[in-house]
Amino acid sequence: MDEALLAWFDRESRDLPWRRTRDAYAILVSEVMLQQTQVERVVPRYERWIDRWPTAEALAAASSADVIVEWQGLGYNRRAISLHRAAKHVAEHGWPADLTVLPGVGPYTAAAVRNFALGEDVLPRDVNVERVERRTGHVFSASAAQALMDLGATVCLARIPRCSECPLAAECPSVGTRDEPARKQSRFEGSFRQRRAATLRAVAQAPRRVSEVDPEVVRSLATDGLVVIEDDVVALPTY
Numbered sequence: 286m287d288e289a290l291l292a293w294f295d296r297e298s299r300d301l302p303w304r305r306t307r308d309a310y311a312i313l314v315s316e317v318m319l320q321q322t323q324v325e326r327v328v329p330r331y332e333r334w335i336d337r338w339p340t341a342e343a344l345a346a347a348s349s350a351d352v353i354v355e356w357q358g359l360g361y362n363r364r365a366i367s368l369h370r371a372a373k374h375v376a377e378h379g380w381p382a383d384l385t386v387l388p389g390v391g392p393y394t395a396a397a398v399r400n401f402a403l404g405e406d407v408l409p410r411d412v413n414v415e416r417v418e419r420r421t422g423h424v425f426s427a428s429a430a431q432a433l434m435d436l437g438a439t440v441c442l443a444r445i446p447r448c449s450e451c452p453l454a455a456e457c458p459s460v461g462t463r464d465e466p467a468r469k470q471s472r473f474e475g476s477f478r479q480r481r482a483a484t485l486r487a488v489a490q491a492p493r494r495v496s497e498v499d500p501e502v503v504r505s506l507a508t509d510g511l512v513v514i515e516d517d518v519v520a521l522p523t524y
Contacts (some may be wrong), residue, residue, distance in 0.1 A: 286421060286423045286425065286453055286457060287425055287426050287428070287429050289452045289453060289456075290425070290429055290432045290433070290436065290452060290453060291428070291429060291432055292452065293432065293452035294429075294431065294432035294435060294436075295437070296482040297435065297439075298431065298432070298435055299324075299438075299439075301315075301324065301328065301433055302315075302328060302331060302332055302335075303315035303331065303401075304401075304431065306402070307401070307402050308402060309380060309398055309402035309403065310340055310341040310344075310372070310375070311335055311402075312397065312398050312401045312402040313368070313371065313387075313394070313398055313402075314331060314334055314335065314368065315327070315331055315499050316394045316397045316398065317364050317367070317368045317389060317394065318330060318331055318334075318359060318364070320361070320364060320394075321360065321361055322359055322360060322361075326359070326440070327359075330358070330359055331415075333355075334355060335452065338372075338452035341371075341372040341375040341376050342372075342373035342375075343374045344368070344369060344380075345369070345373040345375070345376035345377075346376075347369070348522075348523050348524070349366065349369060349510070349521065349522040349523065349524055350489075350520075350522060350523050352365050352366070352368070352369045353365055353485070353489060353511060353521055353522075354489050354521070355365070357485075357486060357489060360482070361390075362481075362482075362485060362511055363509045363510075363511070364389060364510075366388075366509065366510045367388040367389025368388075368389060368392075369391060370387075370388040370389070371387040371388050371390060374386075374387055374388070375387070377436060379407060383452070384398055384399065385386055388428050393409055393410065393411055394409075396408070396409035396410070397409040397430075397500055400427055400430050401430070401431075405427070406426075406427045408426070408427045408429075408430055408433075409430055411434065411438070413433065413436070413437025413438050413441070414430070414433045414434060414437060416437050416441060416443060416464070417433050417436055417437050417441050417453075418433075419459075420446075420452055420457060420458075420459035420462060421443065421457050421458070421459070422458055422459075423453075424455075431474065436451070436452075436453075441453075443463075443464040444463055444464060444466065445463065446461070446462065446463065447463055448460045450506050477502070477505075480499055480501075480502045481502050481505060481506060482508065484499050484502045484503065485506055485511055485512070488506075488512055488519050488520060488521060492518050492519060492520035492521075493518070493519050493520075494517060494518060494519070495514065495517050495518070496517075498519055500507070507519075510522065
């Protein structure tokens with residue numbers, strides 16, 4: 286199956302900017318941005334980020350405030366703080382042997398950096414990779430990682446798989462199988478997440494008095510390191 290998949294990938298692969306580099310920092314940035322954010326939204330933001338901070342050392346030297354402002358619109362803003370802290374660690378200590386010691390880096394992200402940047406024989410398994418392996422019953426090699434991600438994202442879809450276009454259909458025991466819908470994410474409109482986003486956006490524009498903003502949200506943002514409160518004023522961190 287690997288051979289058929291890789292032949293398909295040669296013809297159909299998506300041209301994504303982070304696939305044109307083996308730089309560990311650039312790969313880490315892309316993987317953190319891609320967590321819970323669609324590829325189409327990530328591409329322009331990734332390119333702008335790398336233009337502004339092309340190395341871990343450059344990002345480490347930036348202020349948290351600048352990092353948070355640059356991240357605005359990608360959602361789940363704690364990722365920005367984690368990425369900034371990870372860059373500081375790399376700038377000070379170098380890349381650790383165990384990448385999961387970096388803030389915000391779990392087993393999947395660590396495996397992605399090890400494969401795509403360091404060329405190690407490890408297969409990063411995201412939801413798309415896991416779906417293809419589960420449906421085909423085949424364990425793929427690490428060299429098929431990018432192909433598996435593209436297949437799962439564009440052909441072997443969860444709810445409406447495009448089996449007629451799949452290069453693995455002839456050997457797949459699950460042709461036509463549709464997954465049950467995943468638990469629906471709570472609505473953003475009117476949610477605490479929306480309140481957090483709106484408050485952070487307001488503080489990013491200018492410091493605010495505590496009395497001017499949502500106190501419950503401010504406490505949550507402060508706990509995550511996204512704002513600081515001094516002398517009854519809420520502002521972005523500058524460290």
